[in-house]
Amino acid sequence: MKFTDGYWQLLPGVTELRPRQVDDVVATDDTLTVYASTAPITTRGDTLNRPLVTVTLHSPMDGVVGVTIEHFQGGLERGPRFELHRDAGDVKIATPDLTGQAVATLRSGQLEARVATAGDWSVEFVDVADGRVLTASTPRSVGVLTDADGRHFVREQLTMGVGEHVYGLGERFGALVKNGQTVDIWNADGGTASDQAYKNVPFYLSSAGYGVFVDQPERVSFEIGTEVVSRAQFSVEGQSLTYYVVAGPTPKDVLRRYTALTGRPARVPDWSYGLWLSTSFTTSYDEATVTHFVDGMAERDLPLSVFHFDCFWMRQFHWSDFIWDPATFPDPEGMLRRLKERGLRICVWINPYVAQRSVLFAEGKERGFLVKNPDGSVWQWNMWQAGMGLVDFTNPDAVAWYQDKLRGLLAQGVDCFKTDFGERIPTDVVWHDGSDPQRMHNYYTHLYNRSVFELLEAERGTGEAVLFARSATAGGQQYPVHWGGDCESTFVSMAESLRGGLSLALSGFGFWSHDIGGFEGVPDAAVFKRWLPFGLLSSHSRLHGSDSYRVPWAFDDEAVDVTRRFTRLKMSLMPYLAQAGRVAHEEGLPVMRPMVLEFPEDRGAATVDTQYMLGDALLVAPVFSAAGDVDVYVPEGTWTSWLTGERVTGPRWVRERHGFDSVPLYVRPGTVLPVGAHDDRPDRDHADGVTLHLVELPDGHRSTTRVPSGDGEAVFTVRRTGAEVRVRAVGAPGAWAVQPFGRDRVEVPAGVDEVVVAV
Template sequence: MQNFWKMSFWYGGAVYEGYRQPVGAEDTVEWDYRENPTANQMMPFFISTKGRYIWSEEGFQIQFHRGEIRAEGRSEILLKGGFRTLRGAYLEAMKQHFPFHDIKLSKRFFEAPVYNTWIELTFYQEQEKVLEYARGILKHGLPAGILMIDDGWSPYYGKWQFRKDNFADAKGMIKQLHDMGFQVMLWLCPFITPDTVEYRETRDKHFLIETPEGKPRILEWWNGYSAALDLTNPEALQWLKAQLDDLQELGIDGFKFDAGDSLYYTEGDKLHKKATTDELSRLWAAFGEQYAFNELRVCFKTGGYSLMQRLCDKHHTWDEKGVGGLMTGMLLQGLTGHPFGSPDMIGGGEYLNFQECTNGKFDAELFVRYCEIAALMPVMQFSAAPWRILGKEDYQKVLTAMQVRGKYLPILLEVVQQAYETGEPIVRHMEYVFPGQGMERIMNQFMIGDRLLAAPIHEKGVTAREVWIPKGKWKLGEEVLESSGEKVVLEQKAGPLVLERI
């Protein structure tokens, strides 16, 4: 183990762990990141408010203990300093270690909402039900956007064609959705259902990950047991791409690249090219980059990639597994090079939570607060149909949140363009924009670029909240506030709180 710098405040590593950050001089915490243990993005990178950063090409173990840092890993761990601020360290680390790729991600993700069929249809995706969902969006006053058809549209994994029994005229359905103003994406995974034609074909061509003995690896994941494509094999990727090309010929605009978690792979398996389990996860993301319409949930070392990166499936709860983890996760995404983010599906993406909601466990207030937070993020994504599960008064709050987003959308799109060009976060930590004003630990409000301060409510039963307003003049609605850098209590009256710097 090595002794590193005496500490200031540090952020980084796994996006999911944002709720436990920053780490300060009085804190003790240890993380084992030799393999990504989470269902979200992970970077072998930590960054400090004093303009320092830690970087390695592979994951590592790191311990913060009362002002000292110790770390060890398989690769060299670099320690760099002298960049003065959090922003300075981020820009230098990005330049040296994760320079941004040519960003080809469609701006449609930021201009309009994403709608995902998962919560409404789960594994039972059907043509008429998809169209009914799309019609419901427009009928209830929400704008057209990107429609993702989730797991269940294909016969099985590896045969990436619409199942004929549920989609009698897939091409016609896609045209109808396009005519309504939607772009259409499909869910995918890098796995193959065993004992199928596609399994036998990929097995015989050695397109599958194999055990050290040369047998196809059958891995266990949340949907059961599958073989896995060898993502280090260019021919295996071409086999997959040929199927996706056919889907795009039908009119599909892009794909949601799910699964691919490091923890589903087995170290030491036989591959076309030697790779760690984290590297296999990264390769799945790299494959997805070629599409302007893409979504990724779990990745390793993909800072700077042309990807829309979603937070992992959130629970229908107020704690860090649900609403309480949205702002912290999005702030960590930005500080680790993933600016183009979505805070999961509004209300939570864990579909079992919504099945339980039918027994009186659904929390309308939570859904509304989730929506208000998402409305101020780069990408907002609906799945559970708010017009179905909310009463009239609460649904109006959803529409109000959409109006607030619309009001500030021109500024948001300017910041998105800056991210395309400079790689800087869209959702920015207060310390990133206002260094040295004592806001290092604030993780429940954020900046959109350098101009908008967002302070949505994230606690149950609360209608007003404390907001730390940096020095300067700010506009809240029609009111002008002049702050010397203090905390004030503001009441939320119509939609989430947003202050504009003037």
């Protein structure tokens, strides 16, 4: 939201109060509060009729400094608030009498906030390791504003340096670099082709070695170099604003700290990494259709892990009542049992909306479990489902009620849920716990997904819960997996989907998927076949569409071959992918990573949004054309094609042409890549029979490779000295092997924990 007309003037009708002079500083053990007048104070009389702006600095954990800007403090505090994981650590506070200068400081870990107590308003955020000012609030940054309609806002503007890039702000489908963009944090069901987003996250990551998290669940308006070209501006309606500056110095360090603060992704089950197949949305299907699809996959030797039933598993006009349509699925328990006997997991579509025809509507109304209008009646509308209401997840009894309905599906054999929707949440309603409707608009999806995820954990166990969720806000990464929503079946939409996933990855989310081939419309065979490698080299992979089936043989025989090739490739990489998933869970680093996350010092990688790193060692560049031409940015070093063995030395761009059965897939130099002994399913002991592929290990190389093994892990230490590589294993459950790239494979029998190979 903009407040100025150019640099000098405010927009018509807008008034502004700015902190100009620090009047007082008060320190406690863990806070530093600054009282700033909005005009210079030269005499006592100047304190009369003079507003104050109160700025409080605090720290929830090492390397994170919070700032709360307040005007009037008498308002009612209405939730919700983001749930933050606080661990204050060692906070050091100093006022001018201690610093001996006109500055007050709050230091948390390597990050220090320095408030100028004389002269113009200034708060600098400094990396004490090198003395570098990461960003700052300057004399014209903080504003308490009133617009022509009498609405109040609080604004902050933080400095951006020359060449500084800003990333994140949720799953956004435009340019990966957010400089020059206006972004409103307001969840919307807008598809992937607009500037709206399903997953809005008020957090941005800067290439200058820090991040900023705005701790406001309601609409936050960001102007990234658009109100003032050298500032990242954010504002909220009301009388206060809280934000956190998160220290790096690397982008990975920023994400580690940010996800420690807002929550890290749960560990997902291994079976979820396999291929998911859906009924699609508005297609016609029954048990015979489902059986035909599953048979077809088996007959064509296409590994399948999860079968998904979309909306019409329930009766039309009854969503959601969680009752199988008896006309198409007369024996759901028997059907699910038969599917599970074939080794499949089952997913069903749900949403938090209750149609008027649903048997749950009257029950929810009577028990007070649906969101209400101010007059006490149930809020309803006709969009999506006729007369639908909305489950009130601020009511603990409503949560238990909703979970109990889903528990019945789990008893039937369902394993997970596609938690669709949750974006179009009204603001003219009353919530059970008195929450602010403006804040609940974005936060609702968090309560919705948390309720379902916690049920799955309770019923299936930790590490066995997984969702397929569309909407989210800050903290939603704790309840994976998320997918990119409704995209068109075109190459352009394929690219915009990737941009959305990479943007979400830099917003703290660890796992992400998308509809292979696109959702809207029917992809031609070329689009479908190009999308397959991208989809199967994502953390999670699903065949799903709107009004057409997505079984590969619906396109052509080559599509079947491409599906088989890349599904089996992904399954063979499970030792590597499962560990990448553990890193997401333990450190908050995404499985799919923008190039800038792995190569922050490489200026060539800063804006690349058409390729990504899968984990830390595999470079994937999807092909966005039928002809197969693709430009790939290769960072420094000699990279090896996993599919062809060809080597490319960077840093440079290379142009390649690929058939439908190929994609640029490069192994990073200095990699020990664990590859599984099987390629038919994702849920095996990944260390049993694993082969360690040694790729471009330099002399003197030392590394540790961890491979998940049951509830534990096998740990392989690798050291190269001259022409020999020594590998030592701890915890390997059986035989394993080592293979220097381009050389013979060396088998290591069970019980042998060390081997030396020539390279």
